Amino acid sequence: xxxxxxTIVNGIIQSGFYxxxxxxxxxxxxxxRVVNFAHGxxxxxxxxxxxxxxxxxxxxxxxxxxxxxxxxxxxxLVMERFLFRPMMNDPxxxxxxxxxxxxxxxxxxxxxxxxxxxxxxxxxxEGTMVIMxxxxxxxxxxxxxxVSAAALVTLWYFLTRSTLGWAVRAVSMDxxxxxxxGISTVRISxxxxxxxxxxxxxxxxxxxxxxxxNPHMGHNVIITAFIVTIVGGIGxxxxxxxxxxxxxxxxxxxxxxxxGTIATIxxxxxxxxxxxxxxxxxxGHRVSE
Amino acid sequence: xxxxxxxxxxxxxxxxxxxxxxxxxxDGAFITMIGSNGAGKSTTLxxxxxxxxxxxxxxSVDGERIDRAAADxxxxxxxxxxxxxxxxxxxxxxxENLYLGAFIYKDQDRIDRDLDEVYSxxxxxxxxxxxxxxxxxxxxxxxLSIGRALMSRxxxxxxxxxxxxxxxxxxxxxxxILQEINKNGxxxxxxxxxxxxxxxxxxxxxxxxxxxxIMSDKAENLANNDHVRKAYLGx
Amino acid sequence: MGFQLQQESRRKFLKQVAAGAATVSAAGxxxxxxxxxxxxxxxxxxxxxxxxxxxxxxxxxxxCEIIANNINAWGGVTIGxxxxxxxxxxxxxxxxxxxxxxxxKKLVLEDDAKMVMMLGGATVAAxxxxxxxxxxLTTTLLPSDITPDSEYLIATCExxxxxxxxxxxxxxxxxxxxxxxxxVTNNDVEYGLQSTATYQAAFEVAGIEVVDTNLxxxxxxxxxxxxxxxxxxxxxxxxxxxxxxxxxxxxQLYHQGFTGKIISCTLDYxxxxxxxxxxxxxxxxxxxxxxxxxxxxxESGISFPDPAGFDAAFRxxxxxxxxAVAWEYxxxxxxxxxxxxxxxxxESEAVIAHMTNNKQEFVFGxxxxxxxxxxxxxxxxxGRWPVVVVTDGKARIQEYGDLAGWxxxxxxxxxxxxxxxxxRTI
Numbered sequence: 001x002x003x004x005x006x007t008i009v010n011g012i013i014q015s016g017f018y019x020x021x022x023x024x025x026x027x028x029x030x031x032x033r034v035v036n037f038a039h040g041x042x043x044x045x046x047x048x049x050x051x052x053x054x055x056x057x058x059x060x061x062x063x064x065x066x067x068x069x070x071x072x073x074x075x076x077l078v079m080e081r082f083l084f085r086p087m088m089n090d091p092x093x094x095x096x097x098x099x100x101x102x103x104x105x106x107x108x109x110x111x112x113x114x115x116x117x118x119x120x121x122x123x124x125x126e127g128t129m130v131i132m133x134x135x136x137x138x139x140x141x142x143x144x145x146x147v148s149a150a151a152l153v154t155l156w157y158f159l160t161r162s163t164l165g166w167a168v169r170a171v172s173m174d175x176x177x178x179x180x181x182g183i184s185t186v187r188i189s190x191x192x193x194x195x196x197x198x199x200x201x202x203x204x205x206x207x208x209x210x211x212x213x214n215p216h217m218g219h220n221v222i223i224t225a226f227i228v229t230i231v232g233g234i235g236x237x238x239x240x241x242x243x244x245x246x247x248x249x250x251x252x253x254x255x256x257x258x259x260g261t262i263a264t265i266x267x268x269x270x271x272x273x274x275x276x277x278x279x280x281x282x283x284g285h286r287v288s289e
Numbered sequence: 290x291x292x293x294x295x296x297x298x299x300x301x302x303x304x305x306x307x308x309x310x311x312x313x314x315x316d317g318a319f320i321t322m323i324g325s326n327g328a329g330k331s332t333t334l335x336x337x338x339x340x341x342x343x344x345x346x347x348x349s350v351d352g353e354r355i356d357r358a359a360a361d362x363x364x365x366x367x368x369x370x371x372x373x374x375x376x377x378x379x380x381x382x383x384x385e386n387l388y389l390g391a392f393i394y395k396d397q398d399r400i401d402r403d404l405d406e407v408y409s410x411x412x413x414x415x416x417x418x419x420x421x422x423x424x425x426x427x428x429x430x431x432x433l434s435i436g437r438a439l440m441s442r443x444x445x446x447x448x449x450x451x452x453x454x455x456x457x458x459x460x461x462x463x464x465x466i467l468q469e470i471n472k473n474g475x476x477x478x479x480x481x482x483x484x485x486x487x488x489x490x491x492x493x494x495x496x497x498x499x500x501x502x503i504m505s506d507k508a509e510n511l512a513n514n515d516h517v518r519k520a521y522l523g524x
Numbered sequence: 525m526g527f528q529l530q531q532e533s534r535r536k537f538l539k540q541v542a543a544g545a546a547t548v549s550a551a552g553x554x555x556x557x558x559x560x561x562x563x564x565x566x567x568x569x570x571x572x573x574x575x576x577x578x579x580x581x582x583x584x585x586x587x588c589e590i591i592a593n594n595i596n597a598w599g600g601v602t603i604g605x606x607x608x609x610x611x612x613x614x615x616x617x618x619x620x621x622x623x624x625x626x627x628x629k630k631l632v633l634e635d636d637a638k639m640v641m642m643l644g645g646a647t648v649a650a651x652x653x654x655x656x657x658x659x660x661l662t663t664t665l666l667p668s669d670i671t672p673d674s675e676y677l678i679a680t681c682e683x684x685x686x687x688x689x690x691x692x693x694x695x696x697x698x699x700x701x702x703x704x705x706x707x708v709t710n711n712d713v714e715y716g717l718q719s720t721a722t723y724q725a726a727f728e729v730a731g732i733e734v735v736d737t738n739l740x741x742x743x744x745x746x747x748x749x750x751x752x753x754x755x756x757x758x759x760x761x762x763x764x765x766x767x768x769x770x771x772x773x774x775x776q777l778y779h780q781g782f783t784g785k786i787i788s789c790t791l792d793y794x795x796x797x798x799x800x801x802x803x804x805x806x807x808x809x810x811x812x813x814x815x816x817x818x819x820x821x822x823e824s825g826i827s828f829p830d831p832a833g834f835d836a837a838f839r840x841x842x843x844x845x846x847x848a849v850a851w852e853y854x855x856x857x858x859x860x861x862x863x864x865x866x867x868x869x870x871e872s873e874a875v876i877a878h879m880t881n882n883k884q885e886f887v888f889g890x891x892x893x894x895x896x897x898x899x900x901x902x903x904x905x906x907g908r909w910p911v912v913v914v915t916d917g918k919a920r921i922q923e924y925g926d927l928a929g930w931x932x933x934x935x936x937x938x939x940x941x942x943x944x945x946x947x948r949t950i
Binding site (some may be wrong): 002003006007010011013014052109115117118119120122123128130136138141209210211212214216220223224251252253255256257259260264 | 573574575576578579636648706711718738739740743745746748749750752753756769771772775778779780781791792796799844845847942
Binding site (some may be wrong): 063163166167170173174176177178180181182183185186223 | 331338339340351357360361362364365369372376377378380381385388389390394431437438439
């Protein structure tokens with residue numbers, strides 16, 4: 001029973017990362033119709049920022065979290081302006097450019113951090129909360145899940161309660177119709193990649209003290225993000241968040257009671273199954289013309 | 290607002306969709322373009338609203354060129370386009386769709402007055418204001434699409450096949466509302482395959498075939514023209 | 525008589541290296557080879573210097589650089605009447621097999637490397653056909669790479685995974701109440717499974733029951749569920765068998781409140797683990813790889829020249845890069861140089877013949893050729909192996925385990941567990 005409850009706790013903590021890391025991919029694809037393969041590397045840059053500025057040079061952790069968000073948002077905006085915008089009418093071109101960025105960011109990370117072992121960031125929040133003698137939540141993870149949840153709720157509020165948020169969703173539903181309302185698709189693309197990159201930077205900064213930091217860490221992030229995006233419905237933001245929570249719980253339970261390998265394989269199988277049975281994802285709608 | 294189109298040419302993938310058309314729509318007029326599928330009607334509207342760039346020719350409103358401007362800038366110049374197939378934002382609610390129609394404005398009081406006016410034209414939209422647009426019927430979606438366009442305070446309203454797929458009663462209702470809008474001083478350009486309906490509503494009409502204007506006249510004259518009657522009115 | 529002479533020259537040689545280490549690290553200068561009239565003797569390192577396994581390649585290169593610089597500063601090394609400056613040529617294969625083959629050819633054909641050191645595993649298996657045909661003396665840190673035909677492949681330093689039994693022997697003796705164990709490690713054939721079979725055998729011999737073995741893949745980003753799952757079995761001992769994920773696993777053990785004994789093959793970068801957990805938590809962790817400033821390395825029978833000087837020189841230039849392999853490639857290099865000197869030749873056939881026909885001194889004492897019992901060829905040099913325990917936040921050698929003795933008695937148990945996991949044995 002304790003193991004069961006602990007597993008739910010583990011799963012919920014994980015779901016925050018999954019959602020935060022996936023949402024940017026969904027947002028950028030929805031608005032710009034580009035699969036940003038460098039999205040995992042944006043998470044990686046966020047983690048490296050914390051490692052370099054906080055762990056190596058002693059700046060306060062929270063400051064470096066904000067710095068990571070700003071830096072990664074900047075990278076996202078540069079990608080939009082110089083790669084995705086010129087490639088606007090060529091989704092394959094955008095994708096190939098993003099793969100180029102993926103390698104560039106990996107090389108820069110290697111240059112900055114050097115080769116060798118994965119980097120480690122000592123947790124700024126030490127200790128573990130123990131509930132009823134058996135359920136354990138490290139404070140660092142508690143902090144991460146609270147910040148992730150706050151960021152996701154803010155994003156949700158922005159997308160459902162503000163005109164700019166509706167405009168972002170309108171562009172992802174119908175670019176032309178949005179332009180006919182006077183919505184600048186270029187501006188909305190900047191908002192989408194800016195918000196998506198900010199979330200990726202935040203995810204990386206929150207993960208930094210909890211994971212192995214290396215130039216290749218984006219790989220696992222993007223695989224998870226793909227599964228979450230496809231299961232949740234390509235371009236569906238609520239779908240992505242729900243899929244992130246479900247997938248995190250699923251993965252955690254299967255890992256606990258069977259094995260991690262089976263968890264990942266069955267995750268990919270579910271993705272394939274969704275593609276066959278319901279290609280629009282659990283929250284996606286069939287496009288009707 | 291007066292609209293001048295001069296020798297407009299549009300190519301789609303090296304195939305000429307418009308082969309050089311010219312026409313003038315005076316301020317406050319209600320005109321139609323009729324023609325069969327692929328005649329170039331939609332292309333004309335899409336070029337005016339900036340979705341398609343012309344390969345030659347000019348478009349101007351009150352003497353000001355707009356043919357190089359982006360679609361989202363043209364809205365601010367007072368031209369609003371109700372696209373073919375309604376194109377409402379299906380995952381947004383009715384009221385969110387309408388607010389997006391006023392995206393270029395920040396004056397909340399005026400926006401809310403415009404919203405009331407749209408609701409007075411289409412009372413059913415008020416009833417359904419918090420429903421997702423995908424849950425509306427075809428006629429209601431068309432009303433929403435028109436209402437959304439009105440929210441941008443257009444001086445010229447472009448409508449592409451608003452009657453498509455709608456029941457006759459609904460078509461009738463929409464037609465009346467368009468006349469009302471025109472009476473309020475909005476220049477209206479209506480593209481229709483339903484020539485019968487169009488010619489009953491408007492003052493003046495153009496007939497397009499193969500990317501060219503082959504005929505233009507007052508609506509009643511066109512309705513009595515032999516070619517038009519045979520080709521478009523099915524008599 | 526001949527043996528005596530070798531011992532003499534060997535001691536002298538090692539003393540030179542040690543003195544060189546002291547001089548160079550004290551003066552902080554390395555004499556330029558441009559002034560040397562010596563010929564160059566090239567030794568190759570075909571290792572991962574980038575990628576996930578770089579921590580088990582790159583630090584070894586840094587270590588060999590220190591050795592080579594010291595030897596050259598002292599005038600070079602004389603073999604068969606010719607004095608050479610020692611040069612280390614490297615090829616970064618990033619642990620990819622096709623690159624490893626390419627690297628082998630580059631090192632041998634272009635750089636004229638007389639011997640090539642490798643990490644082991646799939647990359648060694650990939651180069652073996654060419655290296656054997658070409659008669660290139662190749663070394664590995666994974667004795668399980670040895671096959672009945674690999675006559676030019678030797679493992680003269682690391683006894684992976686065999687040495688793990690010494691840690692379990694120590695644990696069982698010092699903590700007799702610990703009766704159940706769980707094993708968590710990555711499920712690869714070269715590191716994780718080899719080590720898992722060895723730990724299973726060692727636990728069986730020690731009368732400790734393995735209540736769960738969790739073999740995970742390389743895609744794990746969160747170890748919380750895996751650790752929760754095995755801790756639900758209430759084990760006395762938590763064992764990591766050559767895990768690549770020691771740091772995140774230790775972090776989870778800490779947060780999930782594990783209070784039993786922890787034993788691991790490696791504990792690389794343990795200061796980072798302490799930063800992520802606490803000194804108290806990491807203290808008492810048993811593993812197999814010493815720091816070289818350990819006073820226990822000054823005991824007689826240890827044949828590494830000036831370990832503390834080496835440790836200091838390494839950490840001066842590469843403060844954060846010390847790992848298990850930092851001293852292992854240097855040990856292999858020194859052993860090869862001694863044998864080349866004694867054989868009077870740098871050619872592989874002569875050196876390997878000398879090695880196998882003469883008594884070898886293992887770095888931690890002892891020294892027997894072993895391997896035919898398990899892999900078909902006696903090309904593994906085994907001897908005593910240190911049991912290391914974190915004490916007051918430092919890795920400290922507790923004792924030197926008798927690996928040869930254990931294998932002598934329990935070889936069949938080990939073979940059984942290796943077969944159980946589907947590993948290659950003869």
